[in-house]
Amino acid sequence: MKRMLEIMDTTLRDGEQTSGVSFSASEKLTLAKLLLEELKVDRIEVASARVSEGELQAVQQITKWAKPNNYLDKVEVLTFVDDGVSLEWMEKAGAISQNLLTKGSLNHLTYQLKKTPVQHFKEIGEIFKAASKRGFINNIYLEDWSNGMRNSKEYVFQFLDFLSTQPIKRLLLPDTLGVLTYNETYDYISEIVQKYPDLHIDFHGHNDYDLGVANIMEAVKAGCHGLHLTINGMGERAGNAPMASAIAVINDFLPGVQINLNEKALYKVSKLVSAFTGISIPSNKPIVGDNVFTQTAGIHADGDSKKNLYFSDLMPERFGRKRKYALGKMSGKANIQKNLQELGLTLNNDDLKKVTARIIELGDKKERVTKDDLPYIISDVLDTDYQQKVFVKSYVLTHSKGLRPSTTLSLEIDGKTFEENASGDGQYDAFMNALRKIYKSQNMVLPRLTDYAVRIPPGSASDALCETVITWDIDGKEFTSRGLDSDQTVSAIKATEKMLNLI
Numbered sequence: 001m002k003r004m005l006e007i008m009d010t011t012l013r014d015g016e017q018t019s020g021v022s023f024s025a026s027e028k029l030t031l032a033k034l035l036l037e038e039l040k041v042d043r044i045e046v047a048s049a050r051v052s053e054g055e056l057q058a059v060q061q062i063t064k065w066a067k068p069n070n071y072l073d074k075v076e077v078l079t080f081v082d083d084g085v086s087l088e089w090m091e092k093a094g095a096i097s098q099n100l101l102t103k104g105s106l107n108h109l110t111y112q113l114k115k116t117p118v119q120h121f122k123e124i125g126e127i128f129k130a131a132s133k134r135g136f137i138n139n140i141y142l143e144d145w146s147n148g149m150r151n152s153k154e155y156v157f158q159f160l161d162f163l164s165t166q167p168i169k170r171l172l173l174p175d176t177l178g179v180l181t182y183n184e185t186y187d188y189i190s191e192i193v194q195k196y197p198d199l200h201i202d203f204h205g206h207n208d209y210d211l212g213v214a215n216i217m218e219a220v221k222a223g224c225h226g227l228h229l230t231i232n233g234m235g236e237r238a239g240n241a242p243m244a245s246a247i248a249v250i251n252d253f254l255p256g257v258q259i260n261l262n263e264k265a266l267y268k269v270s271k272l273v274s275a276f277t278g279i280s281i282p283s284n285k286p287i288v289g290d291n292v293f294t295q296t297a298g299i300h301a302d303g304d305s306k307k308n309l310y311f312s313d314l315m316p317e318r319f320g321r322k323r324k325y326a327l328g329k330m331s332g333k334a335n336i337q338k339n340l341q342e343l344g345l346t347l348n349n350d351d352l353k354k355v356t357a358r359i360i361e362l363g364d365k366k367e368r369v370t371k372d373d374l375p376y377i378i379s380d381v382l383d384t385d386y387q388q389k390v391f392v393k394s395y396v397l398t399h400s401k402g403l404r405p406s407t408t409l410s411l412e413i414d415g416k417t418f419e420e421n422a423s424g425d426g427q428y429d430a431f432m433n434a435l436r437k438i439y440k441s442q443n444m445v446l447p448r449l450t451d452y453a454v455r456i457p458p459g460s461a462s463d464a465l466c467e468t469v470i471t472w473d474i475d476g477k478e479f480t481s482r483g484l485d486s487d488q489t490v491s492a493i494k495a496t497e498k499m500l501n502l503i
C-alpha cells in the first residue's frame, strides 16, 4: 500500500516573504480557495501572526470561508514564542492551527532570543498548554534546524526529546537557509524518523543552491510525512521548493508515495500567483513556464512526427497544456508542418521549403516568428493573395491633458465599412472600445485580452521600433498576435488587426 504524503502550501506565508510581494486580503482568499478546492493541497499556511492589521483581516476572511466548508483545520498561521500574544491574534483571526516558530539551532537560540534551552522549552511548554486549552492544533517549526543538525546536534535531540512529551501534531523541519545537500537531507531526516517513529514530520526546503526539489525528494525517501511547497517557488531569498516540479517528481519518481493533488490545476494557480504578485514566470520554469512544452529544434519536431520520439512522461496534457513547435532559425520543415496543421493550412513540398527558408532567414535576423504570423509569411513568400477579411482602414487617436483619450475608427469587414467613436482610459483602450462597438453591432464576439507586452524587439539596432505582443483568449483557447511599429499604440493596433483576421 502506498504511503500518504501531506502537501502544505505556504505561498501565502513564506511565498509572501518574496521581496516586493504583498497579497491583498481578497487575493489571499481567492488563492486559499483555489489551493484547497482545485489544486487540492492538504493544508495551507496563510500568514505570520502579528504582522499587520491587513494580515489579520486576510486571515479572518479565510477562516470565515473555511469554517463552514470544513477546512478550518487546514488553515495554518505561523506564530511566535511570545507569551501568548500570537495566540490572541489567532483567536481574533478565527484560526485554530498554529505553526509555532522556535529555534532549531543553538546559535539562533543563544544569539537571537538570548535564551537557554531550558528557558526556551519552558516557554514553549506553556504556549502549548494555553493553545491546547483553546482547542488549537499545535505544529512546531525548528527554525534553522538544518544548521542545528550540523552545529548543535545535541541541542536538536534534547529539543526533540522534550517535544515527544508535548501535545504536538506535526514537527516542521526547515532547511531555513537552503544549505542542505540531498545526502544530508536524507541522513538527517532518516535519523529523526527512526528515533521518533511516532512524530509526524514535515520537511520545508529552500532553494538557495537550486537543490529544493532534490532535497524534498530525499526527505520523502527518508520517510518524512509531509512537505512544504510554494507556487512558482516563491519565498524568502531564492524561494522555496516549487510546487509544480515537486508534484511531478513525486508522481513520476516516488511510486511508493501517494499525494492527492490535481496536476491539471497547477498551471492555472501558477498564472494567478504570477498575476497577483507581478512576478512573471521564467519561460523555462519546469511545468509552468511558457516554453517548457515547446520543441524548437527541427530534429525534435521531425522525431515527434515519426513516432513521438521526443516525448517523455512529462506530457503537457497532464497539466492542461499543449505541446508547441517554435518557428525560427532552428526550424526544419517538420516544425512548419506542425504549425500549419494547427492552422488548418497545407502546402506542397516546394512551397514548404520556400516558407521554411524565409522563417530561417527571419530567425537569423533575431525576428520573433509565431504560428499566427504564418499566413502572412506564406502570402508574402508565395505571392499568394492571402484573404485578409478585416482591415483597420483609418483612425484618429487623441490624447490631451485633462481630457479622456478618444478614437474615431473606420473598419472594413468583408468589404463593408463601419465607423465608430469611443473614449477610453488610454488611446489603445479607446480604440478597443470603438472596435467593440462595431463588433457588437454586428453580433460578433471579440476575444478577451489576457496579456499585453511591449518591448524593443531583440536585436533591434536602435530603440526606434516597438513590438507589442498581445495574448488573447477565446473560449479558453489562448493565442498571441504581434505588431511592430515606431509608435507603441500603432504597434498594438497592428497586433489587434492580425488578431481580427485570425478569429
Ligand SMILES: CC(=O)SCCNC(=O)CCNC(=O)[C@H](O)C(C)(C)COP(=O)(O)OP(=O)(O)OC[C@H]1O[C@@H](n2cnc3c(N)ncnc32)[C@H](O)[C@@H]1OP(=O)(O)O
Binding pocket: 014, 017, 048, 049, 050, 051, 052, 078, 079, 080, 081, 082, 101, 102, 103, 112, 113, 143, 176, 236
Ligand atoms: C523561517 C521564517 O521564515 S520566519 C518568518 C517569520 N515571520 C516574520 O518574520 C513575519 C514578518 N515579521 C514581522 O512582521 C515582525 O518582524 C514581527 C511583527 C514578527 C516582530 O516585529 P518587531 O517587534 O518590530 O521585531 P523585529 O522584527 O525588529 O525583531 C524580531 C524580534 O523577534 C524575536 N524573535 C525571533 N524569533 C522569534 C521567535 N521564534 N519567537 C518570538 N520572538 C522571536 C527577535 O529576537 C526580535 O526580538 P527583539 O526585538 O526583542 O530583539
